[in-house]
Amino acid sequence: SQQGEEDPQALSIQEGENATMNCSYKTSINNLQWYRQNSGRGLVHLILIRSNEREKHSGRLRVTLDTSKKSSSLLITASRAADTASYFCATDDGQGAQKLVFGQGTRLTINP
Amino acid sequence: KAGVTQTPRYLIKTRGQQVTLSCSPISGHRSVSWYQQTPGQGLQFLFEYFSETQRNKGNFPGRFSGRQFSNSRSEMNVSTLELGDSALYLCASSLEASGRYGTQYFGPGTRLLVL
Numbered sequence: 001s002q003q004g005e006e007d008p009q010a011l012s013i014q015e016g017e018n019a020t021m022n023c024s025y026k027t028s029i030n031n032l033q034w035y036r037q038n039s040g041r042g043l044v045h046l047i048l049i050r051s052n053e054r055e056k057h058s059g060r061l062r063v064t065l066d067t068s069k070k071s072s073s074l075l076i077t078a079s080r081a082a083d084t085a086s087y088f089c090a091t092d093d094g095q096g097a098q099k100l101v102f103g104q105g106t107r108l109t110i111n112p
Numbered sequence: 113k114a115g116v117t118q119t120p121r122y123l124i125k126t127r128g129q130q131v132t133l134s135c136s137p138i139s140g141h142r143s144v145s146w147y148q149q150t151p152g153q154g155l156q157f158l159f160e161y162f163s164e165t166q167r168n169k170g171n172f173p174g175r176f177s178g179r180q181f182s183n184s185r186s187e188m189n190v191s192t193l194e195l196g197d198s199a200l201y202l203c204a205s206s207l208e209a210s211g212r213y214g215t216q217y218f219g220p221g222t223r224l225l226v227l
Contacts, residue, residue: 033215040149040200042116043218088155098143098206098214099168102155 006089006103014111019076021106023089024069030092032065033100034074037086046074046087079110113139116205116219124225130191133222137184137205143167144186145216146178149200158201161186190224198226 007022025032031050035043049056049065049072056063062075076083086107090100117136125131137144145168146158157170161180178188184205190197200223204216 031214035218040221040223042202042220043204045215045217048215090155092214097168098145098160098162098208098216099157099170100145100147100155100204100216101157102147104154 006087006106008106009104010107010109012109012111013079015079015081017079019079019083019108019110021074021087021089021108023072023074023103025072025089025091025101025103026070027091028094029067030094030096032063032072033090034061034063034072035088035090037088037105039085043088076108079108081110081112084108084110116203116217118201118203118219118222120222121220122223122225124227125193126227127193127195129193130189131193131224132187132189133201133203133224135186135188135203135205135219137186137203138207138217141205141207141217142184143206143208143214144180144184145204145206146186146188147202147204148172149202149221150196150198155202158188193226195226198224200224 033048034046060077065072086105088105090102119134143162145160149155160168164180175191180186200221202221204218206214206216208214
C-alpha cells in the first residue's frame with residue numbers, strides 16, 4: 001500500500017518558473033526522501049530530511065517537512081528542461097526498517 | 113565509487129518460466145533492497161537483505177525470493193512467471209544498518225517483460 005501521496009499527479013510549467021510538489025503520508029516517520037526518475041530508469045536520490053528537521057536546501061531544491069500535518073513539499077526553483085522527470089517522495093516505515101514506502105509520484109514537464 | 117549495478121538490463125520471458133536478477137551494491141554497502149515498479153501499483157517494496165539475512169519482506173507471494181552473498185551482492189528470483197510480473201525491478205543499497213537515516217541508492221533497474 002502507498003504511504004505517500006503526491007500532489008499534483010502531473011505538473012507542466014515553463015522553463016525558468018518554480019515547481020512545487022507536495023507529499024502527504026500516513027504514519028510517523030524517521031525521515032522522508034525525495035527521488036527523481038527519468039523515463040522509467042533508476043531513481044536518483046535528491047534529498048533526505050529527518051523528522052526533527054523542518055527545512056532543507058540542496059542547490060535549486062528546497063524541501064520542507066511538517067510532521068504535525070504529515071506532509072512535505074519539494075520546491076525546484078528556476079526550472080530547466082533537464083528537470084523534466086517524475087518525482088517521488090518516500091518514507092521509512094517509522095520503525096527503523098530499511099524499507100521505503102513510495103507515493104505515486106508527480107510527473108513534471110518543463111516546457112522550453 | 114561505482115554506483116549500484118543491475119544485470120541484465122532487459123529480459124523477456126514467457127509465462128511459467130523463472131528468472132534471476134542480479135544486483136551489485138555500492139562498495140561498502142551491506143544493505144540491499146529490491147523494489148518492483150509497475151504503472152498500476154507504483155513502487156513497491158519486495159525485500160531487504162543485510163549481512164546475508166533477509167530482514168524485511170513486502171507483501172509479495174512466495175514466488176518472489178532473494179538472497180545475498182558474503183560480498184553483499186544480491187539476487188532475486190521469480191518462479192512461475194505471470195503476466196503481471198512484467199515490471200521494472202529496482203535494487204537499492206544503503207550504508208546504514210537501519211532505515212532511520214538511510215539514504216538508499218538505486219540501480220538502473222531490470223525491465224522484465226513476461227509474454
